[in-house]
Amino acid sequence: MTEKTFMAGFGGQGIISMGQAWIYAAMKEGLEVTFFPFYGAEKRGGVARASVIVSDHEIASPLVTKAHSVVVMSSDSLAIGEAVAGPKALLLVNSDLVKASPARSDIRVLRIPCNSLAEKIGDVKIANMVMMGALAEATGALKLDTIAKVFESFFPPSKHSFIPKNLQAVEAGRRAAREA
Amino acid sequence: MPEKVLMKGNEAIAEGALRAGCTAYFGYPITPQSELPAYMAKHMLPRHLTFVQAESEVAAINMVYGAAAAGARAMTSSSSPGVSLKQEGISYLCGADLPCVIVNVQRSGPGLGGISPAQGDYFQATRGGGHGDYYHIVLAPKDVQECADLTFEAFDLADKWRMPVMILADGLIGQMMEGVVLPPARDLASLPAKPWAVGHQGKSGRPFNHVSSINLVPDELEKSVNDRFERYKAIAESEVRSVSTNCDKADLILVGYGTSSRVAGGAMALAKAEGIELGLFRPTTLWPFPYAEIAEFAAKGKKFLCVEMSMGQMVEDVLLGVGMSGVSGDAAPVHFFGRLGGNIPNEDEVLAAAKDVLAGRSKPHRIGFADRSLGSGRNLGSNRSRGQ
């Protein structure tokens, strides 16, 4: 199993933390992982993109070109996300912010209302964790069955009070992916 | 088994250095290596180790010169434009036979260039880089694990051979995160003695030590450089490292270091799925370069395709290796595929280039005139923003 994921959104949406949480959870599930953020000169507000690969064997190129799955968190990331998607790829879009439909017809699209689900839990900032739950459910790449324990070492102790909401977000994402 | 931790390449280099007993770090911020000095500041200052954010890369390398002269395991890090500035100091360190570790997380050039990953500093790293006749060891990590391991080892190699050791990474290696098992930390008391270093003369009563690179007597200077080159010969005989995969089965061997070797490995896997056997040869030491291994492959009539994020630099070492085999260039042709400007080659375009070589559709590399420097793949690695 190798799952190559391309994640895109705007700076501040937690694209980088989503990618890091994803590979951290994967590492804890015994997988090989690699994560490469496309770093830019801007620190806020620019486009945030990352190549993320989890695999049960050694990973060659860390650069994702023909992605198995693509996460699009904002409308201006849709075009790049579609361009990176490989044949029959799974495209997960944050339907609260991405209203346009993808141009490609050879890919499977899952629309997850990440922002509204996150707001329902009480914090729009965890929209990224909603998406991570959906990604796990839709790809089957990660089980996330120990995610509560994983979060305990992923988040620094000062942020442990946020763990319950993050877990709720992951679960909401999984449910949304199942129902979508 | 020690636990795997998730780290950026830049952080793994820093942690590898700390565990090797680096007690003095001097640096200056530059993308894409800025996490490295930040990590050092965070972990060295509370332990009362020496961390200085210098006023320039020039100052940083000269602080390394002083700290190394005083016997510390000293280190600096930068990215391409900053490493150009450090070349003065590197020449002095080599001339004074001082050990240290220098990290170059390469970005694209020339000039200010871009901040995205590149491999355009190979010549500078492996050919001395500064003024005068000298070399130093150059190690090229391919992943975050090797960032930690090779940096850890670099300090031992530096002390053993009394010379700077350079870690030549690139923006992708520095910025990406992977799982890494960290080496156990060295006990500082176990580090090798440095009887040539300055300090504590009164306690030992040894003759005074003078750390210097000057010698105005031509015969003496010639001899000291000759002696150093004898040492280089011994290094070339004992420290060359490379990894070859599937090279026996394949007619065509992909050659790459660092990021390029990862991409070439991906192309090799794609080829395998299509029933095409490709080999992969990855030098881990860029100086000394594994010429003998290349020559051996050439003697077997293998073809080579060098993959680099440059206009073709390492490819010249591969050509030298083929030349050493005594086999004619036609019998073991060397081809080149490169992307640059911050673009990272992708597996598909490398596979396409390999197929071109196998089908006789591409010409061998001519030094200085790369035929395949412009790939056709999507431009995912680029970043059109300006700024450092």
Add this chain to the structure above:
Amino acid sequence: METATYKHPASLVPLQTKYCPGCGHGVIHRLITEIIDELGLQGSSIVLNPVGCSIWADLYFGTDSVQPAHGRTPAAATGVKRVLKDHLVVCYQGDGDLAAIGTAEIIHAANRGEKFTTIFVNNAIYGMTGGQMAPTTLIGQKATTAPEGRDPGEAGMGYPIRVCEMLATLEGTRYLARGSVDSPANVRKTKQYIKKAFEAQMRGEGFTLVEILSPCPTNWSMKPNEAVDWMVEAMVPVFPLGEIKNLLATDGVAKAGGVAGTAAGGKK
């Protein structure tokens, strides 16, 4: 009653130097080594000898030494002193080395309050390379690269840099003094400055620098005695002698001549 007996300092190697007749380096070497002896620091002193005439200093100082690149002495000394905190680290720098090619390094080492002492030998000319204009060359003073004299006007050659005064504005500096080796009295005073600086360094007080006006008869095209006269008549008015800044703990009240209180509110 004190009896002064002439002794060759143990820290000064008994060699004939390569310096020209009338050069000030020999006297300054002697002052430094006398103090190293007096403080009992020969076995724990590191001298950083620069690029310039005094690149030979490592032949004459009976101490460990480190020879850095041109102008980089303060950076290299930062590395040495941070590793060998209990050692006396002495930077020996000339005017071209310190105030031209190494300006960034001296300013930032001073500003960081690096705990070494810089002996800054100012002879208003490049010596080793043969009489080119230095950053401290006086207006109108001739040099091979200013054959008609230093001209800050049309030729755009700038003005002599007063290093102590410039560094005095930096909070990391604790002691900045300017001496001269033109007369026995000034030699003795200079020795006091150096000793104060070395003692302050060993107490870990902060950056210390002693600038020393020194004759270069060869490149000034003068006889040694004329050179000394010129130093007094022409150089001293531009580079006034004395303690330019003294914030040393042992000297009590700060005597930061002309320097406004620190940005931190003059807490010292």
